[in-house]
Amino acid sequence: MKTVYSPDHAAHAGHWEVARGAMVPCFEKPIRAEYVRARVEEVGLGEIVLPKVWSMETARKVHDPAYLAFLGKAWDMWAAEGNHTSALPMTWPVRGLRNDVPPECIEGLLGFYSMDAGASITAGTWKAVKASMDCALTAAEIVAGGARAAFALCRPPGHHSGPAFMGGYCFINNASVAAQWFRDQGAARVAILDVDYHHGNGTQDIFYERGDVFVANIHGDPKTEYPYFLGHADETGRGAGEGCNVNYPLPFGTAWDTWSLALDAACDRAEAFGAEVIVVSLGVDTFERDPISAFKLKTADYPKMGARIAKLGKPTLFVFEGGYAVDEIGVNAVGVLTGFEGR
Amino acid sequence: MKTVYSPDHAAHAGHWEVARGAMVPCFEKPIRAEYVRARVEEVGLGEIVLPKVWSMETARKVHDPAYLAFLGKAWDMWAAEGNHTSALPMTWPVRGLRNDVPPECIEGLLGFYSMDAGASITAGTWKAVKASMDCALTAAEIVAGGARAAFALCRPPGHHSGPAFMGGYCFINNASVAAQWFRDQGAARVAILDVDYHHGNGTQDIFYERGDVFVANIHGDPKTEYPYFLGHADETGRGAGEGCNVNYPLPFGTAWDTWSLALDAACDRAEAFGAEVIVVSLGVDTFERDPISAFKLKTADYPKMGARIAKLGKPTLFVFEGGYAVDEIGVNAVGVLTGFEGR
Numbered sequence: 001m002k003t004v005y006s007p008d009h010a011a012h013a014g015h016w017e018v019a020r021g022a023m024v025p026c027f028e029k030p031i032r033a034e035y036v037r038a039r040v041e042e043v044g045l046g047e048i049v050l051p052k053v054w055s056m057e058t059a060r061k062v063h064d065p066a067y068l069a070f071l072g073k074a075w076d077m078w079a080a081e082g083n084h085t086s087a088l089p090m091t092w093p094v095r096g097l098r099n100d101v102p103p104e105c106i107e108g109l110l111g112f113y114s115m116d117a118g119a120s121i122t123a124g125t126w127k128a129v130k131a132s133m134d135c136a137l138t139a140a141e142i143v144a145g146g147a148r149a150a151f152a153l154c155r156p157p158g159h160h161s162g163p164a165f166m167g168g169y170c171f172i173n174n175a176s177v178a179a180q181w182f183r184d185q186g187a188a189r190v191a192i193l194d195v196d197y198h199h200g201n202g203t204q205d206i207f208y209e210r211g212d213v214f215v216a217n218i219h220g221d222p223k224t225e226y227p228y229f230l231g232h233a234d235e236t237g238r239g240a241g242e243g244c245n246v247n248y249p250l251p252f253g254t255a256w257d258t259w260s261l262a263l264d265a266a267c268d269r270a271e272a273f274g275a276e277v278i279v280v281s282l283g284v285d286t287f288e289r290d291p292i293s294a295f296k297l298k299t300a301d302y303p304k305m306g307a308r309i310a311k312l313g314k315p316t317l318f319v320f321e322g323g324y325a326v327d328e329i330g331v332n333a334v335g336v337l338t339g340f341e342g343r
Numbered sequence: 344m345k346t347v348y349s350p351d352h353a354a355h356a357g358h359w360e361v362a363r364g365a366m367v368p369c370f371e372k373p374i375r376a377e378y379v380r381a382r383v384e385e386v387g388l389g390e391i392v393l394p395k396v397w398s399m400e401t402a403r404k405v406h407d408p409a410y411l412a413f414l415g416k417a418w419d420m421w422a423a424e425g426n427h428t429s430a431l432p433m434t435w436p437v438r439g440l441r442n443d444v445p446p447e448c449i450e451g452l453l454g455f456y457s458m459d460a461g462a463s464i465t466a467g468t469w470k471a472v473k474a475s476m477d478c479a480l481t482a483a484e485i486v487a488g489g490a491r492a493a494f495a496l497c498r499p500p501g502h503h504s505g506p507a508f509m510g511g512y513c514f515i516n517n518a519s520v521a522a523q524w525f526r527d528q529g530a531a532r533v534a535i536l537d538v539d540y541h542h543g544n545g546t547q548d549i550f551y552e553r554g555d556v557f558v559a560n561i562h563g564d565p566k567t568e569y570p571y572f573l574g575h576a577d578e579t580g581r582g583a584g585e586g587c588n589v590n591y592p593l594p595f596g597t598a599w600d601t602w603s604l605a606l607d608a609a610c611d612r613a614e615a616f617g618a619e620v621i622v623v624s625l626g627v628d629t630f631e632r633d634p635i636s637a638f639k640l641k642t643a644d645y646p647k648m649g650a651r652i653a654k655l656g657k658p659t660l661f662v663f664e665g666g667y668a669v670d671e672i673g674v675n676a677v678g679v680l681t682g683f684e685g686r
């Protein structure tokens with residue numbers, strides 16, 4: 001299958017994130033995408049192509065346009081105040097605070113449009129974020145054009161980004177934009193399978209009241225794992241979306257034997273939903289040696305994951321999400337893709 | 344007037360807070376209370392007494408008991424994971440995330456019960472927080488016992504703390520607990536005048552739907568100042584509390600000539616409300632050289648502030664809140680109190 005990759009991802013390299021009460025170097029760093037790209041070449045997965053430049057039209061259907069405008073100007077506002085290192089928020093509009101009046105200063109806006117202190121904005125962030133979305137849409141177009149599958153090597157990732165907030169290293173929800181684009185191209189029903197270790201709270205939130213996009217998540221139980229405040233099993237969708245969301249929260253230490261049962265169940269649900277296209281939010285932080293995660297998947301499990309998804313027999317877009325054990329990230333991510341291709 | 348002070352405040356000394364995209368040493372530090380205490384002694388304001396030890400009964404009427412229980416155990420949970428420096432949250436339950444399922448781990452709980460990365464918890468935080476509340480209640484009892492006024496030298500401060508969250512250096516909302524206690528003692532109507540530079544979002548939130556406690560805030564406009572997401576002029580109370588909340592957001596650079604007009608208006612409103620007791624949330628970060636604020640009050644203005652409040656002719660409890668220009672913090676805070684006493 002083809003891979004869509006943009007070197008512009010490297011323009012986004014945040015300095016710090018808050019973890020364990022301290023500033024630590026960002027886990028989500030440029031080398032991640034380069035390891036995956038190198039592995040794509042090493043196994044000869046297929047052609048690597050640059051993304052086309054897309055308009056923001058589709059993104060505006062899944063994100064608040066004011067939020068997207070904020071992303072485009074955040075660094076300039078931050079730098080205008082004399083800051084040189086990554087922009088990070090420091091106050092959030094939790095319950096009891098207002099969400100209807102955007103502040104007029106960058107410190108306030110950063111909090112207004114975020115859910116955590118884990119999405120740092122630098123001078124090159126918007127360029128990378130836009131290129132990441134362009135990768136997803138270009139790969140989606142390849143699939144819509146008749147390819148069995150395509151791989152959007154997106155960076156930064158997207159699945160924590162909600163309708164109007166960044167967080168968890170994510171800014172634009174690439175998988176959601178792609179799913180929306182498939183809908184706009186005529187696919188009646190789209191399924192998103194999120195296999196990243198972390199719950200894709202942004203994706204769930206975006207489609208929670210919609211009946212046309214099914215969302216399944218297999219992830220670390222939010223009772224004890226980031227993002228903590230979404231991803232429970234009782235979240236099944238609302239209104240027109242009732243029954244179109246399913247969560248499989250799993251405990252620390254989950255290995256393939258249990259994890260794969262959840263994948264089977266998620267695939268069955270996507271099939272029953274009648275999905276015409278599958279979008280996979282492909283994070284490989286489920287790996288046993290991932291530095292910030294606690295599942296126990298092994299390198300040999302990733303091709304089996306791809307093979308199971310292939311069994312759905314649907315056009316499939318893979319959108320890269322998380323995964324932080326940089327040495328193995330390429331092998332594991334591409335392992336899913338070669339497994340999908342049955343080789 | 345008497346001052347209620349506990350040396351236990353010094354047990355709370357956070358290491359870091361997030362500001363301008365970095366960890367910076369906490370502005371809210373023990374020396375603040377010591378400067379104020381020294382000035383109380385220097386001018387001979389009156390006896391300095393230790394607080395009595397109070398139960399949590401009154402606090403449970405203005406805060407979620409589960410939140411208070413969390414505060415009491417947070418450091419132990421944090422330390423049990425091998426952490427040695429201040430506990431700080433890193434993810435918050437903003438819109439689109441759930442507020443009905445408390446996480447089971449300390450990282451999740453810290454975010455669940457907070458609004459920012461500015462309330463760090465250390466080994467001694469609970470001891471100091473409890474002593475701070477005890478100071479407020481003991482001083483309230485002195486006022487209820489017939490004193491014209493009393494000064495609760497609280498540290499940490501309280502006015503950003505809401506029904507179930509910490510933030511802005513605040514954990515228990517001391518002024519709100521004291522106001523509730525006055526109500527329980529038989530005062531039909533209580534007014535809280537918050538003159539700290541920052542909007543007392545927690546206090547407003549706690550009493551927003553109640554008609555028995557009037558809350559007035561004079562503060563930096565939240566459009567451009569912390570806490571950003573509350574404190575606008577259109578927030579007037581809700582339900583039984585409609586008309587019992589008033590905000591005077593003022594622009595950067597506001598000096599006494601304008602600031603005092605807001606104080607006049609707030610006092611007139613408190614009088615019209617029929618307040619039998621006045622609780623003053625006394626922050627002096629309105630000072631022209633405060634390191635994190637942008638008003639332009641001068642040292643000579645603080646006695647005038649006290650004199651204006653004295654004109655209300657009501658029993659008055661002063662509860663210490665913010666103020667970060669440590670050299671002048673004592674002179675300015677005690678200036679309000681001597682001004683109140685007309686000397």
Ligand SMILES: [Zn+2]
Pocket residue numbers: 196197198283285321322323
């Ligand atoms: Zn992840």
Ligand SMILES: [Zn+2]
Pocket residue numbers: 539540541626628665666
């Ligand atoms: Zn303040």
